[in-house]
Amino acid sequence: MKYLLIVFFVFSTVKTWADENAKPVLKQKVTSIASWGAGFSTIQWSEVLKIEQAGLATTSTANYNGVLLSVQRDVYYYSWGWSLSGVLGFGGANGGSSAGYYQKQVPFTLAGLTSRLFYRASGRLSVGASAQALYKKAKWPTENGDTVESGADMNLMGMFDMSLPIFSRWDLYQGIGPVGENSAAFWRIGVVYRY
Amino acid sequence: MKSVIKNIKLNIKLIAILFLFMGVSPSANAYPDFIGYGYSSCITCHYNSLGSGALNDYGRALFATEVTARDIFPASKSEEEVAAMSGFLGTTQLPWWFRTGIKYRGLWLKTGLTSDNSVERFINMQGDVNLNVFFNKKQDIGLITTASYAGKEFYYDKQYQWYMKEFYLRWKALKTLWIYIGQLEKAYGLRMIDHTAVNRSPLTLGQFDQSIGIITHFTYPDWDIALNAFVGNTQEKDEVKQKGFSGTGEYQVFEKFKIGGSILSSESDIKKYNLMAFTTRIGVREGSAFLGEVGIKELTDKTSNAEAKLGTYALIQAMVHLRRGYNLLSTVEQSREDINKSSREYSRWSIGGLLFLLPRTELRMMLVNGKGLDETTSIEDSWSFQGQFHVSY
Numbered sequence: 001m002k003y004l005l006i007v008f009f010v011f012s013t014v015k016t017w018a019d020e021n022a023k024p025v026l027k028q029k030v031t032s033i034a035s036w037g038a039g040f041s042t043i044q045w046s047e048v049l050k051i052e053q054a055g056l057a058t059t060s061t062a063n064y065n066g067v068l069l070s071v072q073r074d075v076y077y078y079s080w081g082w083s084l085s086g087v088l089g090f091g092g093a094n095g096g097s098s099a100g101y102y103q104k105q106v107p108f109t110l111a112g113l114t115s116r117l118f119y120r121a122s123g124r125l126s127v128g129a130s131a132q133a134l135y136k137k138a139k140w141p142t143e144n145g146d147t148v149e150s151g152a153d154m155n156l157m158g159m160f161d162m163s164l165p166i167f168s169r170w171d172l173y174q175g176i177g178p179v180g181e182n183s184a185a186f187w188r189i190g191v192v193y194r195y
Numbered sequence: 196m197k198s199v200i201k202n203i204k205l206n207i208k209l210i211a212i213l214f215l216f217m218g219v220s221p222s223a224n225a226y227p228d229f230i231g232y233g234y235s236s237c238i239t240c241h242y243n244s245l246g247s248g249a250l251n252d253y254g255r256a257l258f259a260t261e262v263t264a265r266d267i268f269p270a271s272k273s274e275e276e277v278a279a280m281s282g283f284l285g286t287t288q289l290p291w292w293f294r295t296g297i298k299y300r301g302l303w304l305k306t307g308l309t310s311d312n313s314v315e316r317f318i319n320m321q322g323d324v325n326l327n328v329f330f331n332k333k334q335d336i337g338l339i340t341t342a343s344y345a346g347k348e349f350y351y352d353k354q355y356q357w358y359m360k361e362f363y364l365r366w367k368a369l370k371t372l373w374i375y376i377g378q379l380e381k382a383y384g385l386r387m388i389d390h391t392a393v394n395r396s397p398l399t400l401g402q403f404d405q406s407i408g409i410i411t412h413f414t415y416p417d418w419d420i421a422l423n424a425f426v427g428n429t430q431e432k433d434e435v436k437q438k439g440f441s442g443t444g445e446y447q448v449f450e451k452f453k454i455g456g457s458i459l460s461s462e463s464d465i466k467k468y469n470l471m472a473f474t475t476r477i478g479v480r481e482g483s484a485f486l487g488e489v490g491i492k493e494l495t496d497k498t499s500n501a502e503a504k505l506g507t508y509a510l511i512q513a514m515v516h517l518r519r520g521y522n523l524l525s526t527v528e529q530s531r532e533d534i535n536k537s538s539r540e541y542s543r544w545s546i547g548g549l550l551f552l553l554p555r556t557e558l559r560m561m562l563v564n565g566k567g568l569d570e571t572t573s574i575e576d577s578w579s580f581q582g583q584f585h586v587s588y
């Protein structure tokens with residue numbers, strides 16, 4: 001029992017001694033805050049569909065529609081911030097024309113990275129630009145040695161985007177930017193949950 | 196007879212769903228985004244408690260002091276002085292029984308930006324003179340009128356002449372009840388400025404779809420509901436006059452967050468519409484806002500034996516306030532003609548600046564990207580530019 005009392009005394013003394021001799025610690029000034037987010041977005045874009053049937057080459061359009069799931073890390077400074085996210089996507093694409101080659105709901109998958117630099121209009125309300133690297137996998141059905149390809153497998157693109165805090169933990173994200181040929185635009189619209 | 200019973204059943208369903216939303220539903224505004232400034236009720240700024248049309252004195256002052264940039268005024272000029280200059284005659288007050296205003300909107304439109312078939316047009320969209328007469332100092336009873344000029348652009352069969360676009364008696368029957376009788380906009384959905392939006396002109400709610408009717412609008416601090424019976428526009432031919440009823444309401448869940456719903460059922464000898472929508476308005480902070488409207492639309496062509504088309508539409512709009520007078524505006528719209536069979540789907544994203552640089556003016560510069568989705572043919576993107584100038588004097 002006495003040993004316990006001694007131990008207790010020693011510890012309490014150490015704490016008191018530590019408190020008395022501690023150097024005054026200046027409170028660190030907070031210069032940035034960071035948060036994690038999980039997102040769900042709908043995505044849409046078009047690509048040039050290159051069709052080669054029986055030795056005849058034609059072009060058409062492929063319309064992609066799908067969803068994108070993301071995990072992101074956001075860092076906010078006083079008037080600006082940056083964000084990095086990993087994304088996975090999937091969906092279906094329609095392409096061609098019923099007059100010739102035509103396929104609907106061709107499955108596709110996406111994986112990629114997005115980095116974003118933004119201006120903070122206020123709080124989590126921000127306007128910015130993103131760079132996206134998305135790898136797409138889609139196999140367009142063909143017969144008898146014909147080939148059908150749409151766009152590129154690897155897409156590097158820039159987007160103009162904005163994020164609005166619509167509820168305390170939920171943000172609305174909207175991004176639009178050029179993709180591929182034919183002056184097509186990539187759309188991404190969704191919500192991000194902050195945790 | 197069967198179709199009548201079916202329609203009645205559908206209408207009852209629509210009404211039932213509306214009542215489910217109640218305590219849930221929208222008052223429409225000409226600038227519904229201004230909930231971002233904390234102004235969630237349209238009567239604050241407009242003579243019409245559902246929004247749109249002439250601004251009242253408070254609305255003029257608010258436009259000058261909160262919405263418009265004050266770069267042209269010296270720092271020494273107070274906001275009160277700026278507000279005092281916002282009347283029709285500047286600081287000179289008009290008599291209490293009379294208010295007037297002038298509105299002009301012009302649109303420079305360039306379509307097919309990335310194609311070889313680019314087309315440019317300038318459209319005089321709106322040339323209005325508001326003349327409003329009140330019968331008591333509190334302005335509880337008044338006659339609100341809008342005379343418009345139809346130039347090159349037709350107003351029904353009129354061109355190069357004046358016509359009466361709106362004329363209605365507004366009466367504050369009770370502290371919580373406004374009654375409107377005459378020709379005015381129908382009570383339905385979010386009253387966006389863009390009359391070509393998926394929730395406006397395609398649904399008989401466009402620029403020239405004002406209708407003779409009666410609106411009763413009950414307004415309470417946390418909720419409001421408007422009921423409207425209408426019989427068509429005076430300028431329309433009888434066979435195309437849409438006659439029917441609509442209802443719209445909104446509930447404030449908490450400050451700057453409103454949810455609502457709308458229904459409309461109307462028919463002419465040629466077409467019949469049944470509409471229903473769910474709406475939301477969220478003031479984000481310091482002038483920024485988010486709006487959303489999602490709806491279903493049933494259109495019956497009565498001249499053919501074709502079945503009714505049941506379509507859907509959706510619109511979301513985000514306004515980001517950068518600094519006083521300078522805003523970014525982003526609107527995404529989607530519409531599908533028929534969800535029961537293969538039908539084309541249209542989407543449109545408009546993004547650009549909404550600028551109030553000088554008193555009484557508005558400038559919009561929007562880049563518009565259009566997409567289509569069809570189950571028989573793939574569709575290329577389209578691009579257009581819309582530059583809009585608005586004077587509200």
